[in-house]
Amino acid sequence: MSRPPYDHKAIEEKWRDFWRERGFFKAKIHDARKKFYYLNMFPYPSGKLHAGHGRNYILGDAIVRFLLMRGWNVLNPMGWDAFGLPAENAAIEQGVHPRDWTWRNIREFKRQFRAWGVEYDWDREIATCEPDYYKWTQWIFLKLYEKGLAYRAKGKVNWCPHCEVVLANEQVIGGRCWRCNSLVEKRELEQWYFRITAYAERLLRDLEKLDWPEHVKKMQENWIGRSEGAEILFPTEKGPEIKVFTTRPDTLWGATFLVLAPEHPLVPQLTAPERAEEVKAYCAAAERMTEVERTSTEKEKTGVFLGTYGVNPATGERIPIWIADYVLMGYGTGAVMGVPAHDERDFQFALKYGLPVIPVIAHPSQEFRAVVPAQSFHSSLEPALKELEVYVDEKDGALLIAGAAQNISQVLSLLQKHLVPSGWAFVIGRGWHVVFPDEVINIGSIAEERRALAKLQSVAPKFKDKRTVAEIFWDEPHLRAFLFHAEYEEMINSGPLSGTPGTEAVKRTVEWLAEKGLGKGTVTYKLRDWLISRQRYWGAPIPMIHCPKCGIVPVPEKDLPVLLPEVNRIGKLGLADIPEFIPTQCPRCGGSARRDTDTMDTFVDSSWYFLRFVSPKDTERPFDPELVNKWLPVDLYVGGVEHAILHLLYARFITKFLHDLGLLSFDEPFKKLFTQGMVTYPAYWCPTHHWIPPKEVQPGNRCPKCGSELVVSVVAMSKSKKNVVSPDELIEEYGADTERLYTLFMGPPEKEIEWSEEGVRGCWRFLNRFWNMALDIIDRAGQIREDPDPQSFRSEDRAIWAKLHATIKKVTAEFEGRLALNTAIAAIMEFTNDLSAYLEAPKADPKLLRRALRDLILLLSPFTPFICEELWQRLGEGKSVLETPWPEYDPRALEEAEVEIPVQINGKVRLRLRLARTKAADPKVLEELVLSDPEVQKRLEGKKIERVIAVPEKLVSIVAR
């Protein structure tokens, strides 16, 4: 039967306000039985929503509708991350107030949510830019300050020249601003910080208990970047001690130089007067460089000698002090010991600047290498070597030798014996040796290294310009691969600790250091404190006062909120541009003082918003402690991966802090996290006209304005690249149900995926087929009120009944498990196809038809609520689908009467047999039935059955020769 396409507009308009009016999405907040806190990351209200945003909200809405039907008391709120730069920039450019701009966007977002059928508990709506919210953001600041976790400090900060604002480390992605992608510069400024590093260990450790995607946890782990090692004190000849951090204290005896970061405070003091100019120039150059330039791995290492010396506390040897920009002031102590034999960077640095290399960890290879230069040896050497089990190669008269490490001592004495008086040889095994006819020098200290070098230079003038033994070795390709390694192995050349095995080396060295008072074991983190000052207007003012007499004084709690001043025009400097905001009275001495003119990073606003939703209107406190501890942590938090570090780390930190204050009983805010993937779409770039909307692209990928060929890239939908698909247009043409269905059907929700117009049409066609089939069933069986009787089923009835229950099982499992709703929808489509075919059969059981349709509508309703609500009504069901319990599957129904058993012969499926399930369930019976089948027998003719594997209800595999 064919009907016209269903009227999505009329249907969707009819139901659009229904759920809200009936209050289905309002949480029963004082009844926390069977509670479920579902939360979507709240959006920054900029402009309009596009189809890509739908991924987050539609997924959430489907989950919440499912939960409601499952009988959960769901808290499903929505709010606005409403402070931020775009509003302020728009305000500066267009002369509107950022609040007006923001609220205009919020209205637009709400209109679009309604159009999608995406519902929330709107009574709990919050906006971070409203004083009743940011009052509590300021309150949290004061609490942090009280506990010494908010502090003001001067230092090098990240500065985005485009946004004209400082950035936290987390907001610099690959050296660029997270928002505008500009290269970030360094500036010396005094700013406010939150001491997130005090929580580094807990933030790391507690990741373990979170049900989050592994890769997100890994990203946080890397960001926190814990490393265990030791701090070691190096005395200097000038006086002050240099404290270095190293993860490899076991390599201490190999430290042949010290390197400080150019910004290190001791640099001026440790610089020799005659080198001051060069040092100053180097520091200035390092300061000018961007983070990216400076930390590029490709860049050759550079540095400058300070002209003074320190002392290696283990060996007592004098070692030069350098500065180099590969050492970062912000990590560890800003100073490192250079161990060129066992650190790749130090090795490069030492080779470049002629610093000695001393191996102090045995080489992990079981091999040694040796080089004997031409004219250095008697002809008797070769036959002598042949007797040992070593490989000897001759090249330009020189001998290149390789062999097993245990033969080293024999080789050393052999070489020594067969060298000519002015000859020499190099041997690298566990350590390094230079062989002369009268002695073997072990390169085990700087002194020995110097001696070996001097001796080599005296016998071979060509070494006159060489600065180190390592440099000479490096010129021998045969030795190169053995000069540097970073493995944990037995310590050598390390005085009292020589011979310590690799597995204990670090531990024993740390103990030794502590004993001698030279250092101690420590833990260092990559995580830095969170810089939260922003030189802007549109944010929560930092509630601090600068008094000339009392210094920095917090605004008393009773004076909160510190309101943003109402102004008509906003300047580039934010609050600092508003003279009337600044003067105030010191709360301590009553004298005249100045307000802090910075506002807080918007990530502070969003680091606690999930707590506010339980009591959004509370004027006495940030949240109701009783309710918050009943409803939180959030049971399921859904948002984009782009916040894997930023927001999610900050929110965890603030939660832990509030927990420590005794305000929260939990210390992790989000129990389960699901990150949905981005939606991509082709973006077209014209060199002259920039981004061209896909709809305007001319045939052959031509620019509509100039006809030149466009560059296509498939990237995440974004307004700036003009490659967004508008939900308004989709809803107009196909309806919100179609958009919702396609959004969830296009692929697994955690994966990035390309939007496809054809895919949308496919979903639209499906909904039409579903609609028509439903009307047919309603025509035929709409009046029936009884359930079908499985006892009376024929085999076709039984098959459709089983399929119905299998579908219920599948859809339920996806909602409750991995959320691969694309496969749930596929199952629903499959069942719809089967039911449609069944409907054609003249003997279709009307009771079964009606029951199947009823359950099908319920199953589909979280995805396409409008059409389902309409059909539910037409089916004559009284209540809303949302008030109806989710269908349960009956395990008995899944047991079909017959199963198909594939039969494998020698590993290949040769035929399939339909057998009664009861018979196929018994392996013995199954085997007999299959073997006695005529077709099987025919195929086995002339063969000997060697083995039969019968898997009950699954398959039979026969091995025959």
Added chain:
RNA sequence: GCGAAGGUGGCGGAACAGGCAGACGCGCUGGCCUUAGGAGCCAGUGCCGAUGAGGCGUGCGGGUUCGAGUCCCGCCCUUCGCACCA
């Protein structure tokens, strides 16, 4: 370089516990209906093979197994994250 995920038809993707590879959808082919089709309906659609029988097929090479997309070993490639972190 390090870490993680992943490579399956023309395309998006299924196969969640080693048991029928390619579900579902798109696209394509043929047919029906139609004045018309970018509508609807029916049939087909991994590749080779004339239809069959059969053979080959989940990045490549090996292995375990009656049986491998799935497990093991060795490569190649892609994407994402981190990247001089001492």
